[in-house]
Amino acid sequence: MRQIASRENPSFKQWLRLAQNKSGYQRKQGLIWLEGIHLCQSWLQHYEAIDTLLLSEEHLDRPEIQQLRQQIPAEHCVRVPFALMRQLSQVEQSQGVAMVVQRPMHAPCSLQQRALLLDRIQDPGNLGTLLRTAAAVGIEQVYLSSGCTDVWGQKVLRSGQGAHFALALYEGVDLAALIQTASVEVYATSLAPQSQSLYQHPLSAQAAWIFGNEGQGVHPDLQALCAQQLFIPQSAAVESLNVAIAAAVCLFEQYRQQRTS
Numbered sequence: 001m002r003q004i005a006s007r008e009n010p011s012f013k014q015w016l017r018l019a020q021n022k023s024g025y026q027r028k029q030g031l032i033w034l035e036g037i038h039l040c041q042s043w044l045q046h047y048e049a050i051d052t053l054l055l056s057e058e059h060l061d062r063p064e065i066q067q068l069r070q071q072i073p074a075e076h077c078v079r080v081p082f083a084l085m086r087q088l089s090q091v092e093q094s095q096g097v098a099m100v101v102q103r104p105m106h107a108p109c110s111l112q113q114r115a116l117l118l119d120r121i122q123d124p125g126n127l128g129t130l131l132r133t134a135a136a137v138g139i140e141q142v143y144l145s146s147g148c149t150d151v152w153g154q155k156v157l158r159s160g161q162g163a164h165f166a167l168a169l170y171e172g173v174d175l176a177a178l179i180q181t182a183s184v185e186v187y188a189t190s191l192a193p194q195s196q197s198l199y200q201h202p203l204s205a206q207a208a209w210i211f212g213n214e215g216q217g218v219h220p221d222l223q224a225l226c227a228q229q230l231f232i233p234q235s236a237a238v239e240s241l242n243v244a245i246a247a248a249v250c251l252f253e254q255y256r257q258q259r260t261s
Helices: 010-020 022-029 037-046 063-071 082-088 124-136 154-160 175-180 243-260
Strands: 031-035 052-056 077-080 097-102 116-119 141-144 168-170 186-189 208-212 228-231
Touching: 010 022, 010 031, 010 052, 010 082, 010 097, 022 031, 031 037, 031 154, 037 063, 037 097, 052 063, 052 082, 063 097, 077 082, 116 124, 116 175, 124 141, 124 154, 124 243, 186 243, 208 243
Parallel strands: 052 077, 116 141, 116 208, 141 168, 186 208, 186 228
Antiparallel strands: 031 097, 052 097
16 A cells, blocks of 8 residues: 655545536546545445555544455555545545545437436536436436536535436436437426426426436426426426435336336
8 A cells, every 4th residue: 555645646636626626627538526425435345446445544443444444455545644634635524544546437428218308507506406306217318518617526426415326417418409300209397388287297208307407407498309298387486496305206207107006
């Protein structure tokens, strides 16, 4: 196991840039910073390869840390003083463990099954919740437009609570082209006059859904390509629902209809 003792070490400087992820540094480098025992364990359950496992000296004797170390060759493990690990940590209470891994890249494919399409989602908490909801209803594929916030960012990972590892995530997707070549229907939420009530429309079990930007919704050009536009009946007390809440309502209604049909 290597040891890093100085913040002037070139590797430490790169890890710090990765952890802070300013100006989309992780995405540019094709790397991900995973922090905490749960995320590291989840990664190893789904992907074997890692670049580096960083371990705080103060936490080396913890059973969970020992288990992680046993799964990873010693040449990929680095021992870091507690003070340096605290500088790297992006959470309030560091668990003393982090991983640097290669960003998963899924080959482009056509839309042939139930999936979630996301158009310019900007809030990391919303994006993580959308992924978690998709996984909860059994969706396996999520397509993100280039305008979405980094799907592997720290706040998205924490909000997703492990959902990333149950999904194939396609980034930078041309959603218009994807919808135009899809072999399944795509639904969008809309308040347009021609929209139908979510609860009065029979939802295909294989239909995909598209949800859009927090302030602007799904782009009108994408809405026009969808097979059906639906609205969620609600009180007039508020103008609209948060995108993550709206998606949960729609996806679980589709799930309910599928299970009761």
